[in-house]
Amino acid sequence: MASTILVTGGTGTLGSHVVPLLREAGREVRVLSRHGRASADGVEYLTADLLGGEGLDPALAGVETVLHLAGGPKGDDLATRNLVRAAARAGVKHLLYISVVGADTMPIGWFRAKLGAERAVAESGIPWTTLRAAQFHDLVLDTVGKMARLPAVPCPGGLRFQPVDAREVAARLAELTLGEPSGLVPDLVGPTVYGVAELARGYLEARGKRRPLLPVRMPGKVGRAYRAADNLSVTGALKGHRTWEDFLAERVGQ
Template sequence: MRVLVTGASGRLGRVVLPRLRAEGFTVRATARHPRPDDTTEWVAADLATGEGLAAAVAGVDAVLHLASSPNRRTHQIDVLGTRRLVVAAGQADVGHLVYVSIVGVDRVPLAYYRHKLAAEQVVAAGPVPWSVLRATQFPGFLEELIQRFGRLGPVIGDPALLAQPVDPGEVAGRLVAMLRTGPSYRVDEVAGPEVLRFDEAVRAWRAARGSRRPLLSVRLPGRLGRELRAGALVSATAPTGTRTWADHLADTYGGTGRR
């Protein structure tokens, strides 16, 4: 099966590409500028303008759409760019489009999440048979948040916020299975094996690093805080991953990473 992967150089894409190759897929990947690679065919394509998309989807059996731009031109790339990709894939008679989204896009009142939900709707309304996979947060992203909230010394955050981090490798495995199974015409979820409060995640992170940095509790106000404390970032379905936050910390810092 020949698969086009958008966003192939991103956090998830870097894990997905070798997994696809190991599973016997022929991989074509998009980038704004081509790059030399003996294992993957890279093609230039730009979701923001549509340039190169027709050539990128030509002759592929499926599209794995990972590309996203949370910090700039999000509507242009995530929503309108997804529409351009769906139209091009439909014209090329692509048999399956798999879109990766985020658990909580229908609950979290953030602009980026609204754009991801709109992109899901574009995929579902398009001419290409489709599947959507919503994933919970990656451990690396959770760690970046903790570091950002602790840049002034103490880690500042709402201790009751809930997260369910999932390993990118396990998401990649789920995506491979979805490509093999074919279009589901539904939105599925993948999540890690445990639900963590923010203070639990911070304590484990401090232990792994041998840090005494304190946690300064600040309650996140408004609807955003209420939704995150109520589990908007937690999957409503049974957990499917096996690798824990402690496993991530042990891989990163050594030791057990246990709280």
């Protein structure tokens, strides 16, 4: 009988898509999150503190595959190191991690933490797989929606994204989780590169709103990195099919 798969962050945007796919494949799933809930439909929910390390050993008991999706605004490297140590103690045979495109190039603290987490996984001694994905449509929608509340929408020049649908990332992760350890696999990005003005304009049109777009310049090394497209994956990446326009028609059109 196949062993239970532990999914950290299994109740989040990505996890809520991945967990049902793993269940459809006939696997028992254990979800680790900050807030517990009653177990149901072949999914066991446990609580643990990734940043503090409490609760990880019992959560990993009997687990051979770990899909690490949990993340936050800071501390992903520390949380991942704690998980890696507990996974090694438990004899985990496959450790998978979701990272972000640009983890090794963007001079921003969150990206550096993601790179630190990648290294913790790669240096764990456990067979591993890491997938870097672009920003999800959901995150872009939240960001653009907040900007659109302002009298004028700020549009940093040179800031571009390749937003990808979370469901397509989930499908890829499920495939990788059910497969063999593969190391660093090709990035997964959306089918189109958009500037912020294009994303904002599409959102405003979908909502039937009018706002002036205000060009601004991003200063310093972060601005230079974005203008150099260091946050994009333009060669060798797998591309999803769902566009920003498809996502807006479904989500905002409702």
